[in-house]
Amino acid sequence: METTELVLRDARLVDGRQVDIHTLDGLVHGVHEAGVEDFANLPCEMLDGWLILPAMTEPHAHLDKALTAESVPNATGDLEGAIDAWVSAASAGQFSFEDTANRALTAMELLLVHGVTAVRTHVNVGNGTQGLEAVLEARRHMEGLIDVQIVALTNVPMTGQEGRTNRAALTAAIEAGADLVGGCPHLDPDGPGLIGHALEVATEAGIGLDLHMDEDLDPSVLTLRDLARQVIDTGFAHPVSASHCVSLGMQSPEVQAEIAARVAEAGISVFPLPQTNLFLQGRGVPTATPRGLTAIAALREAGVVVAAGADNVQDPFNLVGRSDPLETASLLVMAGHQSPADSYSMVSTCGRQALGLPEASIQPGDVADLVAIDAPSIRAAIADAPMSRRVFRHGVLVASADQQISIHRAS
Ligand SMILES: [Zn+2]
Numbered sequence: 400m401e402t403t404e405l406v407l408r409d410a411r412l413v414d415g416r417q418v419d420i421h422t423l424d425g426l427v428h429g430v431h432e433a434g435v436e437d438f439a440n441l442p443c444e445m446l447d448g449w450l451i452l453p454a455m456t457e458p459h460a461h462l463d464k465a466l467t468a469e470s471v472p473n474a475t476g477d478l479e480g481a482i483d484a485w486v487s488a489a490s491a492g493q494f495s496f497e498d499t500a501n502r503a504l505t506a507m508e509l510l511l512v513h514g515v516t517a518v519r520t521h522v523n524v525g526n527g528t529q530g531l532e533a534v535l536e537a538r539r540h541m542e543g544l545i546d547v548q549i550v551a552l553t554n555v556p557m558t559g560q561e562g563r564t565n566r567a568a569l570t571a572a573i574e575a576g577a578d579l580v581g582g583c584p585h586l587d588p589d590g591p592g593l594i595g596h597a598l599e600v601a602t603e604a605g606i607g608l609d610l611h612m613d614e615d616l617d618p619s620v621l622t623l624r625d626l627a628r629q630v631i632d633t634g635f636a637h638p639v640s641a642s643h644c645v646s647l648g649m650q651s652p653e654v655q656a657e658i659a660a661r662v663a664e665a666g667i668s669v670f671p672l673p674q675t676n677l678f679l680q681g682r683g684v685p686t687a688t689p690r691g692l693t694a695i696a697a698l699r700e701a702g703v704v705v706a707a708g709a710d711n712v713q714d715p716f717n718l719v720g721r722s723d724p725l726e727t728a729s730l731l732v733m734a735g736h737q738s739p740a741d742s743y744s745m746v747s748t749c750g751r752q753a754l755g756l757p758e759a760s761i762q763p764g765d766v767a768d769l770v771a772i773d774a775p776s777i778r779a780a781i782a783d784a785p786m787s788r789r790v791f792r793h794g795v796l797v798a799s800a801d802q803q804i805s806i807h808r809a810s
Contacts, residue, residue: 402423406438412451418432418433425793450772450775452771463530470493507541515790517756519579520548522534524552534549553583555587569582584597585614608635614645616681624658643670643672675716675717677730678718706749721784771788786801
């Protein structure tokens with residue numbers, strides 16, 4: 400393997416120190432006071448005092464759906480409206496292989512330029528593997544730039560006689576190259592049955608599990624408890640994540656703490672998805688409209704790995720979204736009441752941990768997936784989300800963006 404070496408000159412750490420970061424073969428090799436070491440002829444990237452941070456992670460995307468807000472309108476604005484809009488467009492054959500691959504590729508590029516070097520995406524596989532193959536194709540075009548994990552998102556029902564075709568579709572998706580088993584137990588007539596089947600299939604395939612969980616404000620919907628119990632009882636050996644967990648946020652503090660402890664014991668990561676939850680949830684509740692976020696504080700208190708994502712971007716499930724985890728972090732600050740530093744960790748290092756990727760940071764020995772941002776602090780980076788960024792994956796510059804602003808005063 401060829402040696403790669405790069406010096407990130409004059410980067411600023413969150414504690415204000417100016418440093419030169421020497422990367423070697425994908426890892427941080429050394430961190431030195433800026434301007435002191437002579438790196439002789441090593442290639443370098445001048446960062447001019449920009450803030451250097453661990454690169455961002457998008458733990459929950461739907462790249463097969465991305466950028467369809469105009470072509471797939473959501474008539475009611477809620478989750479059912481989004482699902483109906485998507486299913487009827489898909490049944491009408493609206494999404495070709497090329498269209499899906501192109502949109503997924505554009506969405507990956509948007510994530511990359513904002514500072515994301517690892518993304519996990521769900522892909523609908525209930526009606527065949529075309530969408531999965533299109534996202535696999537887009538992933539091949541991004542090789543070396545961004546890590547992409549693909550979850551097979553199944554249709555309901557997955558259980559009973561009626562679920563036979565959907566169960567076969569999951570098997571086909573795994574054979575076609577899906578990395579994890581997905582599904583939506585809260586939408587199935589037999590949620591615990593779906594979870595049991597998903598664990599069996601994942602065990603057989605030797606892969607992890609990432610379920611859409613309890614995307615509902617009704618507190619009686621609580622399949623997260625079943626997931627924790629079954630993961631503990633079966634001793635399931637691969638990574639497990641639960642995305643959304645909206646109804647956990649509707650429980651009493653006592654129930655939140657009890658379930659969070661079980662989730663921690665089971666080693667399940669939880670992914671709050673503030674953009675889509677704020678967009679879809681609570682539409683029928685005009686007074687004191689709930690935010691639809693999971694119990695972030697209780698989960699973190701219990702020691703659960705909590706990583707936040709944006710979920711859908713500019714599609715019927717979320718009409719807006721910038722493909723920028725700093726937008727997610729901003730919502731964690733405003734709607735989730737988390738500190739800016741914790742919010743940033745939930746869109747960066749915690750995501751890598753949940754995705755089973757080696758740690759990326761500015762410590763020697765860690766993976767040199769880093770992002771430099773022209774901002775004075777993490778708080779300011781989240782607040783302003785400036786587009787002046789440099790993105791490094793494995794110590795290689797993989798994306799650059801520069802924001803230019805001019806004010807033209809009358810002279
Ligand atoms: Zn989702």
